Amino acid sequence: MGAERILLVDDEQNARSALKSLLSEEGYEIGEAKDGEEALGIIGDFAPGVVLADLRMPRMDGLTFLKKAKEQGSDAVFIIMTAFADVESAVEAMKAGAENYLTKPVSVDALLLFIAKAVGKRKLERDAASLRERVHERFRLGGMVGESPELQAIFELVKKAAPTKATVLILGESGTGKELIAQALHEESPRRERPFIKVSCAALSETLLESELFGHERGSFTGAIGRREGRFELADGGTLFLDEIGEIPLSTQVKLLRALQQREFERVGGTETLKVDVRVIAATNRDLLTAVKTGRFREELFYRLNVVTITLPPLRKRKGDIPALVSHFIDKYAKSHGKAIRALGSGTLTALLAHDWPGNVRELENAIERAVVLSREGELTLEDLPSSLRGARARVPTSSYIAAGTTLREMERDAILRTLALTGGSTVRAAKMLGISARKVQYRLKEYRQTEQLPHEDEEPAPPGGSTAAA
Ligand SMILES: Nc1ncnc2c1ncn2[C@@H]1O[C@H](COP(=O)(O)OP(=O)(O)OP(=O)(O)O)[C@@H](O)[C@H]1O
Numbered sequence: 001m002g003a004e005r006i007l008l009v010d011d012e013q014n015a016r017s018a019l020k021s022l023l024s025e026e027g028y029e030i031g032e033a034k035d036g037e038e039a040l041g042i043i044g045d046f047a048p049g050v051v052l053a054d055l056r057m058p059r060m061d062g063l064t065f066l067k068k069a070k071e072q073g074s075d076a077v078f079i080i081m082t083a084f085a086d087v088e089s090a091v092e093a094m095k096a097g098a099e100n101y102l103t104k105p106v107s108v109d110a111l112l113l114f115i116a117k118a119v120g121k122r123k124l125e126r127d128a129a130s131l132r133e134r135v136h137e138r139f140r141l142g143g144m145v146g147e148s149p150e151l152q153a154i155f156e157l158v159k160k161a162a163p164t165k166a167t168v169l170i171l172g173e174s175g176t177g178k179e180l181i182a183q184a185l186h187e188e189s190p191r192r193e194r195p196f197i198k199v200s201c202a203a204l205s206e207t208l209l210e211s212e213l214f215g216h217e218r219g220s221f222t223g224a225i226g227r228r229e230g231r232f233e234l235a236d237g238g239t240l241f242l243d244e245i246g247e248i249p250l251s252t253q254v255k256l257l258r259a260l261q262q263r264e265f266e267r268v269g270g271t272e273t274l275k276v277d278v279r280v281i282a283a284t285n286r287d288l289l290t291a292v293k294t295g296r297f298r299e300e301l302f303y304r305l306n307v308v309t310i311t312l313p314p315l316r317k318r319k320g321d322i323p324a325l326v327s328h329f330i331d332k333y334a335k336s337h338g339k340a341i342r343a344l345g346s347g348t349l350t351a352l353l354a355h356d357w358p359g360n361v362r363e364l365e366n367a368i369e370r371a372v373v374l375s376r377e378g379e380l381t382l383e384d385l386p387s388s389l390r391g392a393r394a395r396v397p398t399s400s401y402i403a404a405g406t407t408l409r410e411m412e413r414d415a416i417l418r419t420l421a422l423t424g425g426s427t428v429r430a431a432k433m434l435g436i437s438a439r440k441v442q443y444r445l446k447e448y449r450q451t452e453q454l455p456h457e458d459e460e461p462a463p464p465g466g467s468t469a470a471a
């Protein structure tokens with residue numbers, strides 16, 4: 001990164017040159033403008049980290065310039081310089097987003113201090129932004145969010161399997177996100193520009209399913225009016241997602257096995273053998289192994305599909321995902337229903353965390369959409385949740401939005417304590433989720449305990465009959 005850039009805006013040529021030589025000596029890169037209008041013309045390209053602007057200038061004054069620059073999206077830190085009599089306007093400038101003001105003639109020490117602070121603030125903001133981005137990236141994959149270690153491990157597996165052509169079998173209860181995983185596998189693969197074709201195997205009769213998969217020739221069965229391409233053909237070069245694979249009739253399973261093994265097949269009623277390049281992903285909420293044992297599912301097909309298996313745990317087994325999912329769905333539905341949700345009412349998240357979610361993420365998503373629709377005055381309250389959720393008690397702590405102006409230290413503290421609560425106090429697992437060392441977590445905890453009287457570990461009840469006294 002180059003030197004920090006400072007834009008000087010002052011109509012007095014002498015004042016500018018004096019400041020310029022001073023600040024250049026300090027290693028800053030300096031841009032100049034003689035009034036607000038000129039400054040506005042160059043601020044976009046020059047992209048200064050700090051702007052030092054006089055308040056009174058011809059054509060466009062410092063305050064107007066400040067407001068317009070912010071409107072244009074400048075993220076510079078503004079320091080306003082003013083004659084003593086202008087303190088009122090300086091206060092107004094602060095209200096408009098200036099970081100600080102200096103009275104003229106400016107004291108060199110104060111100026112350098114302010115600039116150093118401003119540069120430091122910018123760096124912190126940049127660090128915080130990149131931190132947020134990293135957290136974001138780590139807790140997201142395609143359309144999926146979640147911060148539980150279980151889902152994190154699945155994200156890793158998806159990233160490893162995606163670039164290959166390996167067949168993937170996705171298992172999990174209804175509503176756990178199997179389809180999203182299939183989409184993520186496609187999106188993260190070199191096939192992403194090619195088609196992603198889904199077949200719902202449960203919805204179709206045997207004949208229709210075969211024709212759907214492999215296509216048919218004209219007149220091959222009642223209702224087969226014209227010739228039709230099957231999903232295998234349509235997915236050529238891309239990904240074929242066989243949803244609810246557990247519902248496929250045994251006879252179709254044989255044909256599917258051949259198509260998977262040899263990557264070739266014939267259309268229903270056809271003789272021509274077609275070859276395709278297709279990556280197959282299958283999903284089911286059934287227990288396929290039991291289906292194999294009871295003869296409902298062919299063993300060879302099971303092993304053929306089961307090259308890489310991704311098992312999505314039910315939501316009740318990974319409640320650590322709930323806070324992130326809740327805020328994701330609030331954002332999504334607040335937008336689509338044109339509502340602003342600023343806060344979760346007290347007890348709301350607790351109730352969401354206490355529920356067992358038999359319908360998994362889909363049930364949670366529906367509950368949040370409903371609550372967003374019902375919510376009033378920007379707050380999502382307990383009353384907005386389905387009645388089955390109210391009255392529940394949970395011990396899991398709550399998450400919250402990060403308010404602007406929160407210090408990195410506060411954010412760090414918040415993240416560490418909340419993560420620890422999710423991992424049940426395991427510093428090792430918390431450290432892994434947070435991307436820092438376990439020693440650092442322990443060190444921070446010790447600090448927090450010393451400065452703010454968090455409960456000590458040794459304040460927990462002593463084991464019966466045991467003594468904690470030193471030997
Ligand atoms: N981790 C997640 N992040 C965001 N949204 C999710 C997540 N998991 C599931 N969803 C959402 O929950 C709903 C159900 O997910 P999906 O359709 O993938 O489940 P499924 O396992 O295929 O269910 P089924 O077996 O009933 O077909 C979808 O609206 C999906 O977008």
Ligand SMILES: [Mg+2]
Nearest residue numbers: 175178179243
């Ligand atoms: Mg599904």
